[in-house]
Amino acid sequence: xxxxxxxxxxSTNDAPSFNEESALKHAVVELEGQLESIxxxxxxxxxxxxxxxxxxxxxxxxxxCHALSAPAPLTALGxxxxxxxxxxxxxxxxxxxxxxQLWSSLAGDGGTYEEVRTWLKRAGSLPxxxxxxxxxxxxxxDGTANSPAAKLLSDGLxxxxxxxxxxxxxxxxxxxxxxxxxxxxxxxxxxxxxxxxLGIDVLVECDGFEDAWGRITTPxxxxxxxxxxxxxxxxxxxxxxxxxxxxxxxxxxxxxxxAVLSGLTTFIFSCDWxxxxxxxxxxxxxxxxxxxxxxxxxxxxxxxxxxxxxxxxINLPNLRSLELRYPLSPQLELLAYIVSPSLVTLVIExxxxxxDESISTIKTFIERSEIKRTLxxxxxxxxxxxxxxxxxxxxxxxxxKHLTLQSVTLQEDFWxxxxxxxxxxxxxxxxxxxxxxAQGQRIIKDIxxxxxxxxxxxxxxxxxxxxxxxxxxxxxxxxxxxxxNLKEFDIDLRVVRASEARISGVSHFWxx
Numbered sequence: 001x002x003x004x005x006x007x008x009x010x011s012t013n014d015a016p017s018f019n020e021e022s023a024l025k026h027a028v029v030e031l032e033g034q035l036e037s038i039x040x041x042x043x044x045x046x047x048x049x050x051x052x053x054x055x056x057x058x059x060x061x062x063x064x065c066h067a068l069s070a071p072a073p074l075t076a077l078g079x080x081x082x083x084x085x086x087x088x089x090x091x092x093x094x095x096x097x098x099x100x101q102l103w104s105s106l107a108g109d110g111g112t113y114e115e116v117r118t119w120l121k122r123a124g125s126l127p128x129x130x131x132x133x134x135x136x137x138x139x140x141x142d143g144t145a146n147s148p149a150a151k152l153l154s155d156g157l158x159x160x161x162x163x164x165x166x167x168x169x170x171x172x173x174x175x176x177x178x179x180x181x182x183x184x185x186x187x188x189x190x191x192x193x194x195x196x197x198l199g200i201d202v203l204v205e206c207d208g209f210e211d212a213w214g215r216i217t218t219p220x221x222x223x224x225x226x227x228x229x230x231x232x233x234x235x236x237x238x239x240x241x242x243x244x245x246x247x248x249x250x251x252x253x254x255x256x257x258x259a260v261l262s263g264l265t266t267f268i269f270s271c272d273w274x275x276x277x278x279x280x281x282x283x284x285x286x287x288x289x290x291x292x293x294x295x296x297x298x299x300x301x302x303x304x305x306x307x308x309x310x311x312x313x314i315n316l317p318n319l320r321s322l323e324l325r326y327p328l329s330p331q332l333e334l335l336a337y338i339v340s341p342s343l344v345t346l347v348i349e350x351x352x353x354x355x356d357e358s359i360s361t362i363k364t365f366i367e368r369s370e371i372k373r374t375l376x377x378x379x380x381x382x383x384x385x386x387x388x389x390x391x392x393x394x395x396x397x398x399x400x401k402h403l404t405l406q407s408v409t410l411q412e413d414f415w416x417x418x419x420x421x422x423x424x425x426x427x428x429x430x431x432x433x434x435x436x437x438a439q440g441q442r443i444i445k446d447i448x449x450x451x452x453x454x455x456x457x458x459x460x461x462x463x464x465x466x467x468x469x470x471x472x473x474x475x476x477x478x479x480x481x482x483x484x485n486l487k488e489f490d491i492d493l494r495v496v497r498a499s500e501a502r503i504s505g506v507s508h509f510w511x512x
Contacts, residue, residue, distance in 0.1 A: 061099025073107035107131035127160030163199035199234035232266035250275030419453035
């Protein structure tokens with residue numbers, strides 16, 4: 001096409017001729033192509049100026065950790081997300097490899113022995129964790145010996161933490177038996193022998209394990225008698241409806257060796273069996289520092305001479321943190337038998353029927369342990385009705401610095417009475433979580449007035465409401481503004497979503 005001078009139609013409002021119209025259309029196509037090329041170059045230049053390119057590998061790695069909730073173990077989905085982050089560009093790939101924490105913990109089916117070993121090796125010198133699910137109900141010894149789990153625990157990298165979950169006890173029982181036999185034939189410790197932390201979670205049944213010929217090959221009590229001498233142990237047993245023999249639950253032997261118990265610094269035990277199982281074990285735990293007991297009802301067994309354990313007969317001299325979760329006994333019976341003179345943190349979760357007797361038991365425990373001046377953190381969760389003597393509990397906690405009340409129903413005058421009686425004057429952090437929506441404004445005002453009775457003392461306050469649609473979270477600014485003079489009394493008040501408070505708790509768990 002012969003180029004036309006388009007000055008006339010471009011500088012006037014005249015209609016183009018046929019030839020001019022064809023030339024204009026051709027020019028538009030060419031200009032659009034040039035524009036697309038220029039826009040592409042513009043995006044390239046703008047991208048090259050992006051601040052994210054200036055972020056060091058260390059910072060990018062920490063962002064990746066936050067996005068993937070590290071150091072929580074990565075599931076198959078988490079591992080795929082990490083791979084995709086590393087495929088964005090060379091810099092992101094290097095950042096993902098630089099952050100060793102991303103590679104230090106695996107959950108679920110991690111793949112073959114070589115795949116898991118290669119993944120964990122990228123964690124460098126960091127402690128490594130493995131969370132395995134043993135799905136097979138029955139397996140022969142040859143199958144167990146050749147499984148990726150057995151190879152990892154006998155010939156793989158040194159592990160810090162291992163958590164085994166099984167629906168039935170057969171597969172994990174055979175695995176532990178095999179690893180114990182391997183250990184007996186070696187002069188150097190295997191990864192199984194060198195574990196610092198071990199968890200065993202039986203989800204459904206504790207039935208005996210049968211081989212291909214129907215013979216019982218591994219009594220379930222052998223599971224715990226063969227575990228290595230770890231520092232941290234988690235044992236979760238199924239409901240007593242599924243115990244492995246016809247004996248009453250109180251007569252079933254759990255079988256953790258006293259030598260293992262005496263070396264523990266952390267013990268998590270979940271069991272609803274009737275009997276003194278937890279007391280039988282705690283009497284050997286002289287070095288325990290952290291204890292969590294869940295679903296437990298330690299009904300003490302009587303013999304010809306009376307009770308086997310008397311109140312205050314179990315001394316835990318190094319215990320610093322005690323958590324009771326879902327206690328079946330509203331009287332918190334476990335506290336009647338232990339003495340912990342070094343305790344600084346007490347947590348009681350999910351006890352809707354908190355009774356006056358429960359409060360008396362806690363107070364007696366504090367007095368017996370002589371921790372009135374040292375107990376600094378108390379958390380109470382899910383109490384549907386305030387006991388009449390609840391206020392008196394804080395007479396036993398004058399040194400309290402951190403108080404958390406989550407889903408706790410309080411009487412209207414609770415905070416006023418607490419301030420009037422000048423209790424817990426040393427608080428530095430107060431969390432009142434999942435407050436009833438209808439009472440939100442009043443409770444916030446009462447909390448602030450209580451803190452103001454102490455004078456000017458620094459205190460961080462967090463209040464949360466139930467999740468939407470009922471949450472007044474969006475009105476948080478007006479709630480805080482209506483709470484009174486905060487700055488004068490050095491009170492930092494935040495209103496957060498319930499989900500934010502829960503995430504904070506999860507992060508605390510994985511960083512303990």
